[in-house]
Amino acid sequence: MISLAARDIVHGWGKFVFTGVGLGLLIGVTLIMAGVYRGMVDDGKALLDNSGADLWVVQQDTLGPYAEPSSVRDDTWRRLRTTPGVARAANVTYLTMQLATSAGEVRAMVVGVPPGEIVAPGWPPFLVAGRHITRSHYEAVADLASGARLGDVLKIRRHRYTVVGLTRRMVSASGDPMVFIPLRDAQEAQFLKDNDAVRETRRRNAADPAFDRPGVPGLLAAIDEAQGANPWVNAVLVTLQPGASATDVAQAIRRWTRLTVYTRGSMEAILVGKLIATSARQIGMFLVILGVVSATIVAFIIYTLTMDKLREIAVLKLIGTRNRTIAAMILQQAIALGLIGLVTGRIAATWAAPAFPKYVLLVPQDTLAALCIVIAICVLASLVAIRIALAVDPAEAIGG
Amino acid sequence: MSGAGIRIEGLRKRYGSGDTAVDALKQVDMSVAPGEVVGLIGPSGSGKSTLLKCLGAVIEPTAGRMMLGEHTIYDDGWRVRDLRALRRDRIGFVFQAPYLIPFLDVTDNVALPPMLAGVPNAEARRRALGLLDALEVRHRAAAMPAQLSGGEQQRVAIARGLVNRPPVILADEPTAPLDSARALAVIRILNEMARRYRTAVIVVTHDEKIIPTFARIYHIRDGVTQEERGEGRSIG
Numbered sequence: 001m002i003s004l005a006a007r008d009i010v011h012g013w014g015k016f017v018f019t020g021v022g023l024g025l026l027i028g029v030t031l032i033m034a035g036v037y038r039g040m041v042d043d044g045k046a047l048l049d050n051s052g053a054d055l056w057v058v059q060q061d062t063l064g065p066y067a068e069p070s071s072v073r074d075d076t077w078r079r080l081r082t083t084p085g086v087a088r089a090a091n092v093t094y095l096t097m098q099l100a101t102s103a104g105e106v107r108a109m110v111v112g113v114p115p116g117e118i119v120a121p122g123w124p125p126f127l128v129a130g131r132h133i134t135r136s137h138y139e140a141v142a143d144l145a146s147g148a149r150l151g152d153v154l155k156i157r158r159h160r161y162t163v164v165g166l167t168r169r170m171v172s173a174s175g176d177p178m179v180f181i182p183l184r185d186a187q188e189a190q191f192l193k194d195n196d197a198v199r200e201t202r203r204r205n206a207a208d209p210a211f212d213r214p215g216v217p218g219l220l221a222a223i224d225e226a227q228g229a230n231p232w233v234n235a236v237l238v239t240l241q242p243g244a245s246a247t248d249v250a251q252a253i254r255r256w257t258r259l260t261v262y263t264r265g266s267m268e269a270i271l272v273g274k275l276i277a278t279s280a281r282q283i284g285m286f287l288v289i290l291g292v293v294s295a296t297i298v299a300f301i302i303y304t305l306t307m308d309k310l311r312e313i314a315v316l317k318l319i320g321t322r323n324r325t326i327a328a329m330i331l332q333q334a335i336a337l338g339l340i341g342l343v344t345g346r347i348a349a350t351w352a353a354p355a356f357p358k359y360v361l362l363v364p365q366d367t368l369a370a371l372c373i374v375i376a377i378c379v380l381a382s383l384v385a386i387r388i389a390l391a392v393d394p395a396e397a398i399g400g
Numbered sequence: 401m402s403g404a405g406i407r408i409e410g411l412r413k414r415y416g417s418g419d420t421a422v423d424a425l426k427q428v429d430m431s432v433a434p435g436e437v438v439g440l441i442g443p444s445g446s447g448k449s450t451l452l453k454c455l456g457a458v459i460e461p462t463a464g465r466m467m468l469g470e471h472t473i474y475d476d477g478w479r480v481r482d483l484r485a486l487r488r489d490r491i492g493f494v495f496q497a498p499y500l501i502p503f504l505d506v507t508d509n510v511a512l513p514p515m516l517a518g519v520p521n522a523e524a525r526r527r528a529l530g531l532l533d534a535l536e537v538r539h540r541a542a543a544m545p546a547q548l549s550g551g552e553q554q555r556v557a558i559a560r561g562l563v564n565r566p567p568v569i570l571a572d573e574p575t576a577p578l579d580s581a582r583a584l585a586v587i588r589i590l591n592e593m594a595r596r597y598r599t600a601v602i603v604v605t606h607d608e609k610i611i612p613t614f615a616r617i618y619h620i621r622d623g624v625t626q627e628e629r630g631e632g633r634s635i636g
């Protein structure tokens with residue numbers, strides 16, 4: 001026996017290829033949407049991996065530092081360093097902002113790290129060019145995705161920073177490139193007021209009778225100093241000594257300090273389960289809609305192709321074709337259409353992915369899942385056409 | 401004759417029931433010997449298509465008897481279990497329009513019935529080519545139906561009807577779309593094939609051009625058949 005479906009497809013290949021490609025573009029969009037979600041998860045994991053931390057110590061009862069604001073005193077790290085099992089502890093600040101590069105304006109996550117200590121957690125694990133920050137002020141290491149190049153000058157708030165090193169795939173959980181600057185500068189950038197505001201605060205302090213103590217010289221200056229300084233960071237990143245248990249050390253830190261501690265696993269759960277959860281649901285909704293649209297298209301096409309063949313189907317039945325054979329013909333055509341669509345879609349998605357501003361990660365599991373869903377959709381979509389075909393009366397071939 | 405060919409006795413067919421019932425066939429008696437081609441002629445609505453559908457086992461008669469070849473297929477009820485296989489193996493159909501499968505080439509259109517019966521593709525195609533040869537369309541074996549002329553299509557359709565060597569061919573106005581020369585050619589082919597393969601052929605027709613070629617004719621009026629001697633004019 002020959003394959004009726006294959007012969008029909010070869011005979012009417014134009015129809016099949018065009019609908020297949022159209023369906024493929026839809027599937028391509030679907031794969032891209034899935035890839036956007038995978039990219040978001042991967043960005044989150046890259047953020048955690050690249051930080052090099054084993055534990056994140058943040059303000060009590062917050063989901064910081066990525067999913068919620070968090071403030072921790074900038075001397076906390078000294079105490080954490082002495083906790084048994086801790087290898088290193090380092091302050092870090094995160095601030096997402098617009099900044100100007102020579103290539104134009106870019107949205108970036110400015111990360112404050114203690115300069116000099118190149119193995120400190122929070123530091124980019126490797127550079128693609130240049131060197132790490134060594135001075136305490138006005139140097140920056142930027143991610144390639146920011147468009148910055150070595151020697152560029154970045155303007156962050158009131159200060160200018162020279163790019164001395166470049167990284168790759170150092171991104172925030174929302175995919176914005178990172179720019180590393182010295183911790184002190186970053187702390188200042190977070191709280192920096194304009195000159196008028198500073199002068200105004202000083203004027204108010206001077207006029208405040210509570211601070212006007214002739215017997216206590218230097219009080220006013222100390223208050224001005226305290227108000228102008230920023231002793232806070234967003235988190236302390238901790239690495240563990242070899243063999244130390246993350247949960248045990250986290251437990252010890254929680255007992256010693258009034259701080260919240262996250263392990264790598266719980267941090268990932270926050271990023272994936274909370275930070276990008278709404279986006280993921282949004283994408284899920286799109287996937288559902290695209291699935292329904294694809295199913296409708298396949299159903300419509302298969303229905304039309306079958307309606308065009310009712311006469312032939314009646315003749316096939318009259319000359320003794322089994323219902324099974326006719327149903328198989330329709331089903332195989334639907335699946336063939338789906339496969340053409342899937343192949344086209346995968347190619348289109350691979351081709352289009354780099355053009356998207358955010359990271360689009362196409363994983364084989366998604367293609368495999370798409371394959372199963374496409375086949376399920378095609379089977380469902382062909383049911384209507386199969387019902388119609390099976391209802392065709394072979395007597396119709398003889399006519400009136 | 402000895403039981404071969406087609407024999408129909410007292411066949412009746414009623415569509416519907418009650419007030420709206422239509423007695424499409426009231427009294428049909430016919431016999432066609434192996435190798436014989438008979439004409440079935442009657443005005444519109446007289447029951448010709450209904451008779452072909454009963455013989456073709458796609459609708460069930462109401463009463464009577466039908467025998468194809470040596471087999472009684474209907475005797476106040478079907479006597480065969482698998483009507484689909486009966487149609488496939490024992491009846492060849494030729495329609496007014498050729499109704500070829502547009503996505504199969506000429507060879508596979510003709511080879512399809514044996515393939516459906518489980519004959520290996522190569523053997524089915526060999527049989528098909530043999531018939532295409534006999535019907536003088538072998539040179540179009542690789543063409544698609546849409547590329548053929550009307551006469552060629554009809555010959556391919558006849559080949560498809562004959563390929564399983566059925567004892568019976570039912571032809572429903574096979575010459576309607578053809579001009580006189582081609583119509584006569586189709587009848588000549590049916591006669592030749594009937595003789596060569598010992599097939600009993602019923603040709604339903606209105607076609608004045610071909611009526612004189614039948615040696616025997618059945619007239620059907622209001623569901624009642626009547627046998628008549630035809631001119632039996634030979635076709636050159």
Ligand SMILES: Nc1ncnc2c1ncn2[C@@H]1O[C@H](COP(=O)(O)OP(=O)(O)O)[C@@H](O)[C@H]1O
Pocket residue numbers: 400415416422423424442443444445446447448449450451
């Ligand atoms: N499916 C049907 N249901 C009810 N009546 C039918 C049906 N098919 C045919 N008839 C009736 O049976 C009679 C014979 O029809 P038909 O066999 O088609 O005649 P012909 O082919 O000679 O024109 C007509 O009166 C027609 O209206």
Ligand SMILES: [Mg+2]
Pocket residue numbers: 399400448449
């Ligand atoms: Mg009719």
